[in-house]
Amino acid sequence: MKQVRSLINNLWRREDTTLSPYLADPQRLSDVIAAIQAMATYKFYKLSFEEWADRMSADKSQAGKWKVVFLEHPEFFRLDSARVRASLVWRRQFPKRYDVDEERVLTAAEYRILPLEQQARVSRVPLSPSDIKALVDTAVNLHSRALEHRKDKRWWVALAGAAGGLLGSVIGTLVG
Template identity: 45%
Template sequence: MADVIAAIQFMSTNERSSLPCEDWAEGISGNKAKSTHWQKVFDEHPEFFRRSPNYEGYYALIWRRASPRLFFRKEGRLLTQAEYNGLPDLDKTLVSRPPVPTQQIKTLIDLAVELHAKAREQHTDWRWWVPIVTSFLGSFIGVLSGLAFHK
């Protein structure tokens, strides 16, 4: 849970919207060697993170993927479509999706906490059927025993 929240926080505000796991690992935990750990976190939580369809090993926060690529990192501002179209090709490589606003980051974290709580609740609630099955099996064994010894 803490890893998901850390990833949401870092990926929401990073100037790049999509990076390889090694770079996310270095940014989130300070250790590129933990890239396989972060890849696992991203893969286990597709409700928040997606693998890039265009670049091998790249991941992004889904919330940012919903925004158009109009954030000019060089100037730290959003461009209009006309401004983007007028950029030289080299400058277009400096365009990313905009960072997620603070209120939306809070919404994402609240959603992660809520989903985690529901998952834990479902995990503990799987035991509801144990007493029912046990009593049914006990009755069934009793009936079979009665039939077997009644003869």
Template identity: 45%
Template sequence: MRPHQDFYRTQKLFPANAQPIKNKATTTNLTDSQRGITMTKNSTSVYLKGHNRLGDVIAAIQVMGKYGYYKLDFETWATRISGDKTKSDHWKTIFSEHPEFFRFDTEGKKASLVWRRSYRRRYAVDEQRELTFSEYNNLSELEKSPISRAPLTSEEISVLISTAISLHERAIQQNQETRWLSSPLFNLFGVAFGALLGWLIK
């Protein structure tokens, strides 16, 4: 188990026995409205924004976890994830609003997965393997430039997807509680209880 797996497990963001998600298409294609989720005015969770926020987060995790280069600009990620570079602002928003998974570079022009940023830059994309310490040191500065960080394994990606699903479900639960507390029936109950309490203390 790599360090980040242990972190996500200890944070209890997903079940300890989480298994790789086999039917990813079903998960990513369902919109929140199809799941019967209604966002209230009081809801602040980014997981309930838009019509397919969870699907977008999962899609980004899958592509950014496996693609050879770990850090790219927003247009390139938009092309890789959705096939449309004009959606770069959309994906920039996704990355920005989910720092639990994504990070920007110091200039704020490129994004990457937090998990991959923790690995050493030793991955040779063309050779699809990690270089040894001596191999890396023998490279010129120009040759080091395209060196990336190792892609995530299928298990590691499943950990992140399970975490996203868990956070989404938590947001749904909190939203439902907010809807109940702000419902007319609850307000009517509060008025009636207040009237009864006022009558009792007379």
């Protein structure tokens, strides 16, 4: 009986260590959605963890939390080569031609003639509401699948309980 309990405990622990990032933190889905919304619409597409934390939580000390969210969800977020700034993958696919001051897309010719200090004020175009909805729907679907997967992995609990009951009956019959 001790071995059965040990086996069940080991299986339970192994299940917990392979959690989807969506299930690792009860607030994760809402954090991912908040990050998608903020990163999809803010005038600059790439900021430091502290700057994103300030935008999303109004608390720069939350930078570590947001870095974990970005790292654990590569389906939505990427870090720059120095690994100090994060951006939304979908937004990175657009050319850097969005003038954040004029709130318009520049032509290639307009961008080429900008002085370097003005080029620093050019970002990638913000995503449309339908693009944002697609990303949020994807996050919700991935979260739902993770919940279903966790539920499906628990079939062994009922089986272990039944096996334990059967084993107890057999031992009881043999001893008694």
